[in-house]
Structure formats: structure tokens, C-alpha cells
Amino acid sequence: MTWHDELAEIRRRVEIAKQMGGAENIKRQHDGGKLTVRERIDRLLDQDSFHEYGALAGATKYDEEGRLLEFRPSNFVLGTGRINGRRVVVGGDDFTVRGGAADAAIHSKQVWGEMLADEHRMPMVRLVDGSGGGGSVRSFETVKATYVTAMPGFDVVVRLMGEVPVVAGCMGSVAGLGAARVAASHFAVMVRGSSQLFVAGPPVVKFGVGEDLTKEELGGSHIHAYASGAVDNEAESEDDAFAQIRRFLSYLPQNVWQVPPRAEPDDDPNRREEELLDLIPHNRRAGYDARRMIELILDRDSFFEITPYFGASLITGFARLDGYPVGVMANDPYVIGGSLDASASDKLCKFVDTCDTFHLPVVNFCDQPGFLIGREAEITGTIRHGVRALYAVFQTVTPWVAIMVRRAFGVAGAGHGKTTGLNFRYAWPSADWGSLPLEGGIEAAYKRDLAASADPEKLRAELEARFNKIRSPLRTAEMFGIEEIIDPRETRPLLVEWVRQAYEIVPTQLGPRTRMMRP
Amino acid sequence: MELRSPGVGRVLRMAVEVGAQIERGDELMVIESMKVEIPIKAGVAGHVKEIHVKVGDHVQRNRILAKIE
Secondary structure: OOOHHHHHHHHHHHHHHHOOOOHHHHHHHHHOOOOOHHHHHHHHOOOOOOEEEOOOOEEEEEOOOOOEEEEEEOOEEEEEEEEOOEEEEEEEEOOOOHHHOHHHOOHHHHHHHHHHHHHOOOOEEEEEOOOOOOOOOHHHHHHOOOOOOOOOOHHHHHHHOOOOOEEEEEOOEEEOHHHHHHHOOOEEEEEOOOOEEEOOOHHHHHHHHOOOOOHHHHHOHHHHHHHHOOOOEEEOOHHHHHHHHHHHHHOOOOOOOOOOOOOOOOOOOOOOOHHHHHOOOOOOOEOOOHHHHHHHHOOOOOOEEEOOOOOOOEEEEEEEEOOEEEEEEEEOOOOHHHOEOHHHHHHHHHHHHHHHHOOOOEEEEEEEOOEOOOHHHHHOOHHHHHHHHHHHHHOOOOOEEEEEEEEEEHHHHHHHOOOOOOOOEEEOOOOEEEOOOHHHHHHHHOHHHHHHOOOHHHHHHHHHHHHHHOOOHHHHHHOOOOOOEOOHHHHHHHHHHHHHHHHHHHHHOOOOOOOOOOO | OEEEOOOOEEEEEEOOOOOOEEOOOOEEEEEEEOOEEEEEEOOOOEEEEEEOOOOOOEEOOOOEEEEEO
């Protein structure tokens, strides 16, 4: 006796599962410019590396003899596979089966996937579509009752962010639990035009608050990658989203017990770029291209920008130095002068927490005029979000270096590094700092004198001239208030030296942080 | 195409007038924000159809500054 018949039955059901919601629904998915969940998984992973779990799960109907009449596969496809040769857990919603809603899902499949990532310490990749396994009132009909809303397995979801990289692709119109599964990640990407994200979709919104909006108006990538920060990056296509997910993961270890993976260095560690000599204009009011500065200093073509449009006054991303992965931050003077507003502070928190969780050393190019000022800045809670950002910096354990490119003013400026204790940094000759900038600061400190003066403009000019004389960073260096002022062209060789040392320290700091990060 | 203010600030100077022909990347005006001069550049070529601000105006983030056709 062999088990041929049983094996044939298993194969038959697996084949049915691969048909997903049927030809008609698949066509509809393709007509909407979208791939099916199985196509997505194939394109995301290294070729032929997918190993599926739970293909046999689904809704069935049997006749009285116990023969299978109907098999509708679960609308959550789960398994492991490889990305750049390293194993990950991947789970994707199948929109062709009941729009990805919970009434067609076997919810323990989702939870098991998260537990697999947790216990086997592998990155978790979620490809979310539809309601992402969330509720639909149709389930009430099946269960014949309502239920108290709950988040099964959410404790694992929460723990994961402190242990393994969690990445989410928002692949369609995603609402409720699906939206939460996107946001509960270190990196979330959505596809321009074909994916939307919201707490509740247009019909519920129209009923609840009277707004009559299209899906795109309510939660397109122009909302979430730009204004809300609910996702980090925008992709031009599904393939672009998969490429971004693969790239994001390439800088990170498999879990917090490992050292981030070094790539074969392909750039001269001693490269000195002449362009750096005059990148920062002498005119303090003029901007410069901060992304160009990053390109010139980090390994060539190694910078992957994360959250480029939200909180845009702060540039954040991963890069490599002599092949070693690092987190990079720089202020963008062309966006609100590079100051920290509530959005940029929020972005800083998540980015620095992610770097610290995965032991990525941080390079901070500081040109910080301070927290954003003005009424709007007050209303949006700049000071509280800003202070949270400072906490994030001060709570880091991972090695940190600041390059003092230009300004460091006020409380926000003091967050360029852990300004208590050894605060490792280099300054450029363009450095300019203080608790208040002279422009504006003079008006505040000499308000009475200026008011009493017969010629306030003349007095202001005199005061400015007087203060400008002591503004040179050399005066700060005389007091050892800055440890070293360097030729900007020397930045790369010095950072390479630093990163090599940093990666001597990283192996002594492995494991989860005592304070696990929040999304 | 609408040009919007990238952040809070003050209009420092104007480089064009209504009707001017412009190329992509041309500077239309400069906004000063947090003591840094921020050039507002055309994302497309065309002519300036409307200008909604004048020198000295305070602008909030996202305020429409000009329209290009």
C-alpha cells in the first residue's frame, strides 16, 4: 500500500489553491493594473525560492459521502522565501478571494506567519491588499453573532518590531486592519495610482462624516507618502515597490541578534571630493544640495532614501561606508531652512529608532537652525514632537557621529548627537552655532537698547558686526567646545575610519534594546 | 500647474511677472524661511498665468504661489 491517492488529493487541492479566486476575478485584478498575490510573491522573492505554508487551508463543501464538492482557498497566501539569498517570511492578501476580508481568511494563518518570523528570527514582509484580513459585516451572517473587536496575535506584531525587520507593501485599496498592518512596520511603501490606504473607505466616510471622496482623494500615495507619513516611500509600479523592499532589507541584519551585513566595498575609502570645498556657500542665507553632499561622501550609489517627502526638511536613509551599512541624516536647507517641524521630528524618531534597533551606526550631517517657529508650528505640536525626537537621539546606544556642516542652534541643534558625555563629531569651517542665531537673537537680547536708540538700524548693524567677530568656530575650538575642525574633503576618509571602529563596537551591543520601538 | 509654498515663510523677491515665458527649472521667486533663501523653481516650461503673492507676503505651507500654463 502506498499513499499515492492521498498525495494526489493533496496535489489536486494545491492546484485549486493556485487558481485563487478564479479566472474572472484574476482578470479583474489584472484589468485594475494589479498583480495577483502569487505573482507578487514570485516577483518579490529570489527565483523559485517560495515555500508555501497552508495552501490546503480554505472553505470547503462536502457531499453526504464526504466527497469534496468545492474548495475556496484562504485569501491569505503565506510562506518563506529568499531575498538576496536571505530567508524571509512573506504573507500576502488575495484580493481575488472575497476582497481579502476576514470572512474568507483563516485568521490563524496570518498570526502563524508573524510567529514564524518571531521565533525563527527572520524579516517579515507583508503584501497587504483589501481589508487585509479585517472584518466585514458579512462575517456576522456566517457566525450568526457579533463579537467584541480584538487583535489576535497583535502581541507578536508589537514584539516583532523590536526583533526583526518588518516591511509592508500597500498593494491595493487597504482599510482598517489592513491599514494597521501597513503602518505597523519599519518600512512601508505604496504604489502610486493603484494603491490607497485609509482607516475606512469612501462609503463608510460618506456615511460617517459626510465627505464624498474617491479612494485616491481619500488615501492615495500623495496623502500618505507626503502629508501623513503613514507610509515611507512611494513606488511607481508594483515591481518598483518590490525593488524598494529588497533594497531596504539589504542594509539590515536578519534580526537584532546579528550584525548588519557588510557589502563588498566598491569605492575608494580615501576618496576626497574637491566639490566639497565650496559646497557650502559663504552666504549663510543661501542653501545647497544636501543630497549631493551625501553622494559625495558615502559609498558611491549606496544611498537609499527613506521617507523622502514627509517631514522633508530632514533627509533620512540608509547608505554604506566602506561597505558597512549606516543610517544617514541631513537637514535640507531648501525646506523650511532645514528646521525640525512636527513631521520631521516624527520621521526622525522612527528612523533613529530603526537604526538603533538594528545596530546601524548613524551619521548625522547637521545644519540645524532649530525647531520651526510660528503659530502653525505651535499648533502642530512642534515642541512635543521635537522633544520626542531628542529622546530618540539620547536613547540610542548604537555608535553615532555628527558632521557639523553649518548651523546648530537652539534645543533642536543640541540634538545633533548626545551632547552629554563623549559626543563624537567633526566640524566644517562653515560651522555656525549658539543657543540663538545672531539674526533675530540680537533683536531679542537688545530689544530695549534698540527701542531707545535714535538710530536702531545703525545700532543693530554695530551689534551684528561686534558679534560676527566672535562667531568663528575657531573661537569655539579654542575652548575645546568643538573637538576638531576639518577640511570637508577629509570627511569621507575620516568617516571610513570611524565606521570601521563602529563595527568593532556593534558586536558588543547585539540583542534587543531594553526599550522596543513603536511604529 | 500650481506652484505651492514648501513651507512657512515670507516672499523675499519676485523674478517673473504674469505672462512671462519660462523654462523648466527657472526661478520664479524666492521665499525666505528660517533665514534661508528658498528659490521656487518651475517644474514645467510654459508661461506664468497667475501670481498669487507679492513681496513681503507671509505664506503658510502649501499656499498656492503661482500657476503656470
